[in-house]
Amino acid sequence: MKHLILTVLLGLTAFSCIYAQKGWMAIGEIQDGKAVLTADKTELLRAYNQNLQRFSGINGEFTEVSIETAAQGGYTLVFLGKAYKSTFWVEKADGTVLRANYTISCTTSDCSQETGGCEPRFNGGDRGNCSPCSNDGECTKTVSSSSLLSVGGKE
Numbered sequence: 001m002k003h004l005i006l007t008v009l010l011g012l013t014a015f016s017c018i019y020a021q022k023g024w025m026a027i028g029e030i031q032d033g034k035a036v037l038t039a040d041k042t043e044l045l046r047a048y049n050q051n052l053q054r055f056s057g058i059n060g061e062f063t064e065v066s067i068e069t070a071a072q073g074g075y076t077l078v079f080l081g082k083a084y085k086s087t088f089w090v091e092k093a094d095g096t097v098l099r100a101n102y103t104i105s106c107t108t109s110d111c112s113q114e115t116g117g118c119e120p121r122f123n124g125g126d127r128g129n130c131s132p133c134s135n136d137g138e139c140t141k142t143v144s145s146s147s148l149l150s151v152g153g154k155e
Helices: 002-021 041-056
Strands: 024-031 034-037 062-069 075-081 085-093 097-101 104-108 140-143
Touching: 024 085, 034 062, 041 062, 041 075, 041 104, 041 140
Parallel strands: none
Antiparallel strands: 024 034, 024 097, 062 075, 075 085, 085 097, 085 104, 104 140
C-alpha cells in the first residue's frame, strides 16, 4: 500500500511539473545583468501579428519586439507598432533563462507610451489580468489555450 501511495504521489508530482511548463516559451536570457531577446524576432512578429488579428480582431502592425523591465518588477515581452503596444509577462527560470507566458497578452493604443499600463499581472495560479491604463484608456486582454507567439499555436 505504501508503494502505491508513493507511486501516485510521484506521478502527480511529475504531472504537475509537466503541466506547469505548459503556457511558457523560452524567449531570452540574462546576459551581463541585462535581459536579451534570443528568440527569432521575425518569427515572433509574424506569429503574434497573425494571432492577435485572429483572436482579438486587432491589426497591431507590430514592427519591434523586445524584453523590457516591467512596472511591478520582473520583465515583459513588448511588441510595438505605429499605434499599438502589446505585452506578455516574462519570468526568470533556470537561472538565466527568460520565458514568456504565451497564453495572455494585453494590447492598447490608448496608453501605449505609458510604463506599467496595460501589462499582464498574475496572482498565483490565476489566468491573469491586464493592469489598467492610468488615463482610463482601453486595454484589450487576449487569451488563448494555445501559443499566441507561434504560428499554428504550438510552442
